[in-house]
Amino acid sequence: MSPTGRRLTVNDAPVDLAGVPAEERLLDTLRWRLGLRGTKEGCRSGECGACTVLVEGRGRLSCLTLTRELEGLSVTTIEAVDRDPVGAVVQEAFAEEGGLQCGYCTPGFVMAATGLLHDRTRARSAAEVVRGLGGNLCRCTGYLSIRRAVERAHRRLA
Ligand code: FES
Numbered sequence: 336m337s338p339t340g341r342r343l344t345v346n347d348a349p350v351d352l353a354g355v356p357a358e359e360r361l362l363d364t365l366r367w368r369l370g371l372r373g374t375k376e377g378c379r380s381g382e383c384g385a386c387t388v389l390v391e392g393r394g395r396l397s398c399l400t401l402t403r404e405l406e407g408l409s410v411t412t413i414e415a416v417d418r419d420p421v422g423a424v425v426q427e428a429f430a431e432e433g434g435l436q437c438g439y440c441t442p443g444f445v446m447a448a449t450g451l452l453h454d455r456t457r458a459r460s461a462a463e464v465v466r467g468l469g470g471n472l473c474r475c476t477g478y479l480s481i482r483r484a485v486e487r488a489h490r491r492l493a
């Protein structure tokens with residue numbers, strides 16, 4: 336337990352919030368405080384999706400999230416997505432379909448798709464999952480390979 340008792344969990348490890356300023360964004364905590372550089376920094380304004388992580392299994396833009404708001408919650412980044420059964424399938428599908436070129440957007444797509452595919456309560460179709468990725472931008476692939484990867488993962492998880 337941290338001295339203050341205030342902490343969150345990142346990739347199953349406790350993170351002490353005592354030294355984290357109130358205005359620090361989760362994106363900066365992950366990349367610069369914890370060295371988890373797989374979460375990418377794009378626009379920093381909620382426009383590109385590159386910074387998406389999972390919070391309690393749901394996709395969340397880390398550039399628009401204050402770290403201290405997540406006290407007591409669990410964060411998963413791309414570095415640990417393969418520990419998540421759904422995330423492992425999504426990651427594999429992206430590799431198989433070649434859903435990347437420069438790869439800058441890929442962690443955000445993988446995390447966002449994983450979050451959407453976790454949402455079984457809404458029985459999402461593959462098309463709904465693809466639509467749900469509308470906030471994630473890629474300037475390299477034309478999205479076709481990304482869509483195929485999502486469809487492949489959806490089939491495997493059906
Ligand atoms: S860096 Fe967060 S949405 Fe672009």
Ligand code: FES
Nearest residue numbers: 436438440473475
């Ligand atoms: S693969 Fe380059 S931005 Fe998506």
